[in-house]
Amino acid sequence: xxxxxxxxxxxxxxxxxxxxxxxxxxxxxxxxxxxxxxxxxxxxxxxxxxxxxxxxxxxxxxxxxxxxxxxxxxxxxxxxxxxxxxxxxxxxxxxxxxxxxxxxxxxxxxxxxxxxxxxxxxxxxxxxxxxxxxxxxxxxxxxxxxxxxxxxxxxxx
Amino acid sequence: xxxxxxxxxxxxxxxxxxxxxxxxxxxxxxxxxxxxxxxxxxxxxxxxxxxxxxxxxxxxxxxxxxxxxxxxxxxxxxxxxxxxxxxxxxxxxxxxxxxxxxxxxxxxxxxxxxxxxxxxxxxxxxxxxxxxxxxxxxxxxxxxxxxxxxxxxxxxxxxxxxxxxxxxxxxxxxxxxxxxxxxxxxxxxxxxxxxxxxxxxxxxxxxxxxxxxxxxxxxxxxxxxxxxxxxxxxxxxxxxxxxxxxxxxxxxxxxxxxxxxxxxxxxxxxxxxxxxxxxxxxxxxxxxxxxxxxxxxxxxxxxxxxxxxxxxxxxxxxxxxxxxxxxxxxxxxxxxxxxxxxxxxxxxxxxxxxxxxxxxxxxxxxxxxxxxxxxxxxxxxxxxxxxxxxxxxxxxxxxxxxxxxxxxxxxxxxxxxxxxxxxx
Ligand SMILES: Cc1cc2nc3c(=O)[nH]c(=O)nc-3n(C[C@H](O)[C@H](O)[C@H](O)COP(=O)(O)O)c2cc1C
Numbered sequence: 001x002x003x004x005x006x007x008x009x010x011x012x013x014x015x016x017x018x019x020x021x022x023x024x025x026x027x028x029x030x031x032x033x034x035x036x037x038x039x040x041x042x043x044x045x046x047x048x049x050x051x052x053x054x055x056x057x058x059x060x061x062x063x064x065x066x067x068x069x070x071x072x073x074x075x076x077x078x079x080x081x082x083x084x085x086x087x088x089x090x091x092x093x094x095x096x097x098x099x100x101x102x103x104x105x106x107x108x109x110x111x112x113x114x115x116x117x118x119x120x121x122x123x124x125x126x127x128x129x130x131x132x133x134x135x136x137x138x139x140x141x142x143x144x145x146x147x148x149x150x151x152x153x154x155x156x157x
Numbered sequence: 158x159x160x161x162x163x164x165x166x167x168x169x170x171x172x173x174x175x176x177x178x179x180x181x182x183x184x185x186x187x188x189x190x191x192x193x194x195x196x197x198x199x200x201x202x203x204x205x206x207x208x209x210x211x212x213x214x215x216x217x218x219x220x221x222x223x224x225x226x227x228x229x230x231x232x233x234x235x236x237x238x239x240x241x242x243x244x245x246x247x248x249x250x251x252x253x254x255x256x257x258x259x260x261x262x263x264x265x266x267x268x269x270x271x272x273x274x275x276x277x278x279x280x281x282x283x284x285x286x287x288x289x290x291x292x293x294x295x296x297x298x299x300x301x302x303x304x305x306x307x308x309x310x311x312x313x314x315x316x317x318x319x320x321x322x323x324x325x326x327x328x329x330x331x332x333x334x335x336x337x338x339x340x341x342x343x344x345x346x347x348x349x350x351x352x353x354x355x356x357x358x359x360x361x362x363x364x365x366x367x368x369x370x371x372x373x374x375x376x377x378x379x380x381x382x383x384x385x386x387x388x389x390x391x392x393x394x395x396x397x398x399x400x401x402x403x404x405x406x407x408x409x410x411x412x413x414x415x416x417x418x419x420x421x422x423x424x425x426x427x428x429x430x431x432x433x434x435x436x437x438x439x440x441x442x443x444x445x446x447x448x449x450x451x452x453x454x455x456x457x458x459x460x461x462x463x464x465x466x467x468x469x470x471x472x473x474x475x476x477x478x479x480x481x482x483x484x485x486x487x488x489x490x491x492x493x494x495x496x497x498x499x500x501x502x503x504x505x506x507x508x509x510x511x512x513x514x515x516x517x518x519x520x521x522x523x524x525x526x527x528x529x530x531x532x533x534x535x536x537x538x539x540x541x542x543x544x545x546x547x548x549x550x551x552x553x554x555x556x557x558x559x560x561x562x563x564x565x566x567x568x569x570x571x572x573x574x575x576x577x578x579x580x581x
Contacts, residue, residue: 016319018233021359023341027324065500066342067325070281080284084245085443085490086402086476095571120493122327123443124284125242125251126472127402128409129436138286 001047006036010051020054026062030069035136039070067121075110075117077156080134083120086127087128094133095144096120102153115156161388162376162396163369164412167256173291175298178259184304186375187263190270195378197228200271203372206382208394212249213239213330213367214442214472215547216460217558225354226364228273235363236268237339238279238371240288241323241330245443245494246474249398252410254281254288257372259294264374266305269316272364277318279368282336283325292320327498331546334500345502346546364542367472389415393459397470401426403477404433415459422458428574431440433479437562441471443491444551446558447484468558482561483578485570489503489514489521489556497550506549507542513556523573530546533567534559 002010010029017024029048034040040063049059063069070078079099080124098107103116110117126132129142141152166172166181178184188198191275206222226234238261242250253261265277283288296318299305307315320341329338333347333420336358357363373395377385386394393415402408406427413422419438429435435450440458446468448456456462463470480489496514501507513536516529537553544550560567569577 016278018319018359021340024321024339026341027338028322030553031322031324054341061343062341065326066283066323069324084494085487086246088490089403089476089478089482090408109162121284121325122497123243123245123247125248126285127246127248127476128246128400130402134284137284140284140287141232 001044002033002036002051006032007051010048014052017131023054023058026052026054026059027066030063031137034069036104039073040078046068073110076115077118078119078136080119080121080137082122082126082130082132084123084127087130087132090127090130091144092131095133095149098146098149102149116153160396160412161414162385162412163253163257163260163372163398164410167252171481172256173258174296175259175302178257182379183375184263186378187266187304188310189308190267190378190423191314197271197273200267201380203382204375207274207369207373207377208382208392209373209377209385210393210460211367212335212369212373212397212472214244214444214469215333216470219366219370222354222366223268223272223364225352226272226353227362228271230273230362233276233359233361234274235358236265236272236274236277237332237335237363237365238265238277238283238368239330239332239335239365240279240368241335242282242368242508243327243330243470244474245404245491246400246439246473246476247442247472248400248402249410249473251282251285251288252398252521253368253372258292258297260375261292261372262295262299262305263366263372266309266316267374267378268364268366268371269318270314274316274364276316278321278339278358279318280321280323280329280339284325286322289320289322296320300572320381326500327494328500328546328548331430333550333551334546335365337362343500345500346548348545371538388424390459393461397458397473399458399473399475401475401477403475404430404482405477406430406480413458416457416462416483419456419458420454423477426477429477429479433481435477436480436482437478439474439476439478439555441469442474443476443494444547444554445469445471446554447562448558449562467561481578483521483576484559484566485517485576486519488559489517491555492517492552495548499548499552503544503546503549505540505543506552509536509549510552513540513552514537519555520567522572523570523574525567525574527571529571530560530564530567 013028015027049056131144210216329344334344338344353363492514496510537556540549
């Protein structure tokens with residue numbers, strides 16, 4: 001169900017914890033699975049649970065608790081904008097408006113070509129460089145301006 | 158005194174590389190501890206002298222916390238570093254991991270040695286994945302140089318550190334939720350007692366400290382607790398990193414002595430953005446009560462001074478707001494945050510944060526009712542102190558602070574169905 005590269009990465013995570021505590025690796029295993037699949041389908045979550053030898057419900061609890069897991073398909077690029085107070089003071093609202101205009105979608109929507117999904121998020125712990133967004137959770141782009149957003153979008157194939 | 162303890166090498170190119178950390182005296186403290194076999198009691202005594210207080214928000218004296226750890230207890234024991242920085246306005250730990258990861262690693266190793274720990278974990282906030290990767294690379298460098306892992310520097314002592322990546326849950330910054338999360342569970346805080354020093358990660362004795370707290374340890378070991386203390390003021394030792402965001406010309410992190418006047422910090426951050434006037438400051442992250450400009454301009458940046466003004470230094474996260482800010486709107490956004498992030502375990506927080514958000518929202522949107530301000534007071538008061546962890550208090554305190562200082566703006570919104578600040 002997951003590629004052997006993903007499984008190697010998961011094994012590396014499992015090795016970080018004491019023996020008999022494979023469950024500790026469930027967060028990273030789900031992250032690795034999501035990178036490979038784009039989102040977490042029920043069978044992916046259950047595969048991860050079986051692989052780590054934990055009850056399926058234990059993996060479900062984690063997948064549904066943490067905000068960065070996607071339980072429904074998203075576009076090829078998920079753009080997540082922080083809208084919390086510090087970022088808002090620093091212009092997050094105009095970033096959101098610019099993105100919504102340009103992509104023609106609102107929050108939690110995907111463009112019709114399946115390329116972009118737009119999300120809002122809570123604090124990303126980088127307020128000094130706001131306004132900011134992440135691309136597929138893991139790449140952060142900071143000090144956004146319309147020109148910079150254009151450049152970012154153009155760079156996403 | 159700026160950048161004395163933690164950001165001392167931040168100006169160097171690739172300051173995060175081991176070779177560059179070593180050039181600035183990095184790992185000297187660890188080498189000294191191992192070569193001189195400094196007893197744990199002696200290190201704890203120095204940390205106590207330093208008056209280092211936990212930088213994660215609560216300000217608990219670190220030396221005292223370390224003395225609770227049952228070092229002689231047989232079996233596994235853990236040191237856990239809290240880099241789950243998700244409190245709006247806080248972004249200092251990110252820069253420590255990004256620019257000086259080895260000082261944090263050195264601090265964690267010394268903590269592990271002092272506390273008799275067998276392993277360490279660093280829990281890193283979800284969205285800063287690039288910092289997580291950098292931290293892992295630094296761990297690899299340290300292992301390759303025998304500073305970490307088996308038989309550290311030939312001492313016969315084994316200690317390893319691993320990074321654990323969060324995936325988006327503010328509550329996991331709370332130390333026992335964080336432990337649950339490392340165990341691979343949803344992040345719901347544990348009831349205390351038992352405290353982590355007796356029942357922590359995997360049920361073993363555990364000490365949890367903030368990133369900045371642990372990164373301060375090498376300095377204290379190298380220069381002595383007294384020197385660290387003197388960088389700050391009594392009971393508030395050392396330098397502190399202040400994260401300044403919002404309406405300033407130069408947002409960013411500023412490492413300065415504890416007790417520095419707020420107006421000096423504001424000046425370092427370039428002052429209030431062009432042509433605007435300071436209205437208010439949230440001095441310690443979104444969870445602490447707001448302080449109006451007139452009061453703030455007379456305060457110094459340390460735990461005791463900010464507490465006297467009815468707020469908290471928290472993690473040193475300074476959110477600056479100018480005269481264009483509507484306090485109702487600001488509170489609406491913060492209340493949404495706590496509503497969204499409540500883990501749902503305790504009824505007062507799960508239900509109360511929803512009430513707070515919905516009531517502030519209707520006031521902001523011109524649907525406020527006469528009784529709403531009393532209702533907010535009552536809901537906030539009924540959350541305070543009635544939950545397992547402090548997320549409930551964190552949701553209530555901003556509401557109480559706003560109503561204390563800016564009640565007129567809330568009343569105006571309710572009565573006139575428009576904003577006192579913008580007029581619309
Ligand atoms: C809701 C909540 C969020 C917290 N978030 C953090 C955090 O992101 N980083 C942190 O170091 N401490 C955070 N804390 C405080 C921790 O529980 C704990 O006090 C701290 O990590 C201890 O380290 P210190 O003594 O070095 O400050 C949070 C507490 C609560 C209640």
